[in-house]
Amino acid sequence: MAITERDKKIVYWINKHGFATAEQVGKEFGMSKTAVYRRLKGMVDEGLLKHGRVLADIAGVYWVTNNGVELSESKLSAGKKPGAATLAHDLKMIDLSMYLLKEYENCTWLTAREMKSMQMKEAEKTGENKFAVLGSRVPDGVLVMGGQYYAVELELTLKNRKRIKGIVDDYAKRMARGEFASVIYYYDKESVARVLHEEVASKAVVRRFQFFEVPKDI
Missing domain, CATH: 3.40.1350 (Trna Endonuclease; Chain: A, domain 1)
Structure with a gap:
């Protein structure tokens, strides 16, 4: 998948917060549900993001890998899967x-x-x-x-x-x-x-x- 400037901004924004859901990314960047899931899956496949579900009743979240940090030039360390207590x-x-x-x-x-x-x-x-x-x-x-x-x-x-x-x-x-x-x-x-x-x-x-x-x- 060819990485776009918007993809870099998405990775940077997710890492700013530590993690985020697809719905939140779509809302922040004005993307349709289909488009946001497609881009996020592509970035997971490229090793820029990871995805996981913490609680059964809350949507899965995405967080940034070391490769994603490097690509987006984030000043923060890579994210990690959040804990259930504060999710x-x-x-x-x-x-x-x-x-x-x-x-x-x-x-x-x-x-x-x-x-x-x-x-x-x-x-x-x-x-x-x-x-x-x-x-x-x-x-x-x-x-x-x-x-x-x-x-x-x-x-x-x-x-x-x-x-x-x-x-x-x-x-x-x-x-x-x-x-x-x-x-x-x-x-x-x-x-x-x-x-x-x-x-x-x-x-x-x-x-x-x-x-x-x-x-x-x-």
């Missing part, structure tokens, strides 16, 4: 990122993979302990608008209350020192939203926390 969340996060990029003009999106890669490269420059960097938390995604960074978190399940407090405390400090302009939480359960509101209520930067229900059309 639904991570796929929904890809959908949310596509929604936000259409909702807000002149903005860009940084995935958690990209943020972690940026941290590692900075650690190499400064001599910081790489293991400490690997253990540090990054947002689910970051929306970049007007030169400012907006951390985006997708909460589909209720975390341990102590863990939520730790995350909120960390974000309050990071906003106070100017790392993020705001933290935007998306949720799909009112019980999750209620706990989040309670945890941020006492923070000096409380107004910089934003809460939205996950859009119904993603």
